[in-house]
Amino acid sequence: MKILIVGGGMGGTIVANNLARRLESELRSGKAQVTMLSASDQHMYQPGLLYTSIGRMAPDELYRDQRSLLEPEVEFHVDPVVTFDLDNNQVVTKSGKTHSYDQLVIATGSRAAPETIPGLAENSVNCYTEAAALEMLRQVRDFKGGTVGIVVGVPHKCPMIPLEVTFVLHDYFKEKGIADKVQFQYTYPIGRIHALAPVAEWATGEFARLGINTTTLFNMKEVDGNKIVHSEEGETVDADLLIAVPPHRGMQVIEDNNLGGNGFIPTDRHSLKMDGRDNVYIVGDTTNLPISKAGSTAHFEAEAVAENLAALIKFGTSVRDYDGKVFCFIEAGKERATYAMFDYNNPPNPKAPNKAVHWFKMAYNQLYWASARGLL
Amino acid sequence: MLELLSKGNIMSERKIIDARGTYCPGPLMELIAAMKQAEIGDELEILSTDEGSVNDVPEWINKVGHDMVETTQEGDVWHIIVRKAK
The missing domain is CATH 3.50.50.60 (FAD/NAD(P)-binding domain)
Structure with missing residues (x-):
């Protein structure tokens, strides 16, 4: 065969x-x-x-x-x-x-396709390719203060990235000592701040604690040259640094x-x-x-x-079905992380973030290669 | 997963999005992605086992300005039909 x-x-x-x-x-x-x-x-x-x-x-x-x-x-x-x-x-x-x-x-x-939203590629950064991540690093490093907008297209790879990039950047600017000069404006396509309801509930509390503003039911329509994002729903977000989770295509x-x-x-x-x-x-x-x-x-x-x-x-026949299983780490900032695991029949039930899961995620960054080899 | 529907003399496709038993990205996000690819006048039917879809789909449809067509329940599956209006 x-x-x-x-x-x-x-x-x-x-x-x-x-x-x-x-x-x-x-x-x-x-x-x-x-x-x-x-x-x-x-x-x-x-x-x-x-x-x-x-x-x-x-x-x-x-x-x-x-x-x-x-x-x-x-x-x-x-x-x-x-x-x-x-x-x-x-x-x-x-x-x-x-x-x-x-x-x-x-x-x-799949691949990020920022070019499918007018103005998005020219006015935002993302972390979906090496070149894009390096450009994001350059803009994040040079950022002196203002509004960081996070905009999310559908579908997108890595469902946790909108939250993770927000937490990670919040930590970054805090460590840099300019947290008081940075405001976050997080947007999300549906009526809560993450697709998974229990994750959204937890993150809503975290965002409130960190002073991160949110706009839900926000789907990008176009971005103008002043980094103003217009949504399909008729709202706008005005950012000085625009972080995109672009819509993806195969x-x-x-x-x-x-x-x-x-x-x-x-x-x-x-x-x-x-x-x-x-x-x-x-x-x-x-x-x-x-x-x-x-x-x-x-x-x-x-x-x-x-x-x-x-x-x-x-055997001459297939022996099992895929059950819809997914496992996602969720970096929660401050060296804490949690995870969500679910399948077609069992909804996710993420626990409170802790340092142990964060450090396991750090270890997994290396263990990935064993996973690709089929050893993990 | 495409079903042909008759609209007078015009045959139009109703795209069915089977989001039963899926949690992430979930039924509404799948609908939003599908709506971007649809033509004005197209109908989309989303199948969801999440009762929340009965409220959050109309909330988004009404906010954007598309049309709700019908919501029915068969067993534990909700069939929500919408039409792209703009």
Whole structure:
């Protein structure tokens, strides 16, 4: 069986390594083959960008060589796919090579798209790419005081980032000694300050304690040259430093191949198979599922997909469903953190933040690489 | 997940957003994202097991100026239909 994985991020890497362990003998005998196609020879720890944006994690700390993260049995090519020919079970890459498959995993991820809101890219900073995080660091470091606006588009990667970036910047300006010169204006698309009701309830108290102003039901329509954000709901936010959580799209190759609107592929919430395709699995941000776009989502989905792909060889059938599991750390400032864990049947119930979870998150910044290797 | 609806001589798509059993980003955020991609006149139906959707969806729809079409309950699932008006 030829298993082809398109995408070398968290989801694709865990699928590949998990399969390599489960199918060790089949890979050795040639009964199975696992191939990964990626756009880059590097693997980025994306959550680290938040720390890069305040100068706490150097850019080179964000990366590992992708080949070094993969089990040796995984065939790896830096050669991104440009054409998906699903009817003929093959893809064509940028170099012109054709790869056929029996089972396909698409895990190409998502990207921040500030350009989809008029004026947003020109008038805001964000921490979704290395270049953006470094520009954010420059503007944050040079900021002498005024209003920090936080604006949030949908959908976006990492559901905790609006709160985390606010807490982290509040700490940053306090440590810099200019907290009394900085006002925060936090906005959020729905009628509370976070999607998860218990998280919103906790954060509302924290924001009140810190004097952070909030505007809810605020969805960006456009940003003018004076960093004034106009909302779909008819309100405005005027900022001196505008921090954006831009709306996201799937990758361009997904849109170019008409696999899904906005680059997100219609996916069955339990089997993780692409709608209408029995041998195409979708993992991570690439799905159109109404669940968190987060590394942990990709991780848990990848484990389910790998287990089922291995089971196709060993049992002749899939053996389990993805249960919607998500786990998110929440950095709460002042060296405290908590977490939210939930699935399709169990709502989140986050506990009060504490230092132990914060320090575990700091440790996880390194443990991530073990996680990508499939060891954690 | 697309259902064709007849509007006179025009066939228009009603997009169904299945947000049952999902907590984050949740039904309203999914609706907001879908609404950005919709055309004026399109109807969207959101399926939610969160009773809060019965209040927070109309609150946002009315604030922005879209149209509420219908809210029904089948078992523990709410079907909320809205129309993009602007």
